[in-house]
């Protein structure tokens with residue numbers, strides 16, 4: 440009998456880490472101003488010492504004890520804890536710390552994927568052969584982040600992205616949770632369905648109406664029922680609830696732009712046809728943006744006429760966004776100068792200057 444290949448078909452071999460910085464913005468502020476240590480710290484837009492009209496971006500764990508959480512209006516946070524320290528968002532500083540943390544994490548990775556300003560998945564090199572070694576490796580990562588950046592993170596280790604992501608949130612702050620493949624169901628089943636990434640308030644509400652509150656109930660739910668309610672997503676939900684996730688850890692830094700082009704079946708100068716095609720291309724660009732959690736700053740329009748002469752026009756916005764209406768409006772503006780007698784052969788639209796979205800600054804998207 441041939442010797443078993445330890446790498447092939449070995450479920451232990453797939454080890455995914457999810458690293459999530461603890462109350463990132465607040466932790467960076469406390470690091471910069473040590474006198475804030477141990478105090479309820481609230482970082483938000485337009486805080487004005489609690490009288491502003493903004494929302495909470497992040498708050499320290501001391502503030503969470505008062506029931507304060509991300510996306511809560513500053514005014515409400517103030518009512519819950521008037522003596523908290525209210526600070527404005529200093530994104531340049533957080534981006535700098537984030538870049539340093541991500542660079543450090545990359546050094547621990549064979550494959551690396553940043554998913555937001557303070558979160559990343561990584562797959563360690565072959566020196567991590569099993570889950571015992573993974574636990575030690577995770578401790579090394581945590582120590583190194585603490586030593587170099589003086590902030591804490593929580594790490595989840597699992598056999599896929601889903602499990603590691605839920606595990607990193609399991610014992611925050613400064614947590615480490617390792618879920619072995621044989622323990623996945625035991626780990627997931629008691630948790631509320633809202634712990635499944637992508638299940639936002641709306642989906643959780645619908646599931647509740649169906650009598651599904653815990654992951655176990657979702658895992659055992661009839662696929663027919665789920666498909667009727669959620670379409671194609673139904674199967675995905677059931678798979679996730681059973682701990683199944685086949686998504687790869689992918690380095691997104693390599694994606695520099697997202698663009699779509701379409702050639703007309705027949706050359707045309709009909710503005711309705713041209714803008715109609717452009718709309719479809721924009722929708723495709725936009726869904727790809729959302730899928731990758733990107734924001735963009737620059738929109739590019741490409742036009743090719745019947746004689747193959749090709750023109751591009753770009754516009755860079757003052758802000759990062761993922762708003763489809765901004766793409767549409769800008770593309771139409773850029774298109775205006777080309778609409779006329781000459782016939783189009785092709786039209787294209789793209790976005791560049793991409794950045795990974797910070798989840799705390801945007802609304803949660805439901806399935």
Ligand SMILES: [Mg+2]
Pocket residue numbers: 459460461462463557558
């Ligand atoms: Mg975090």
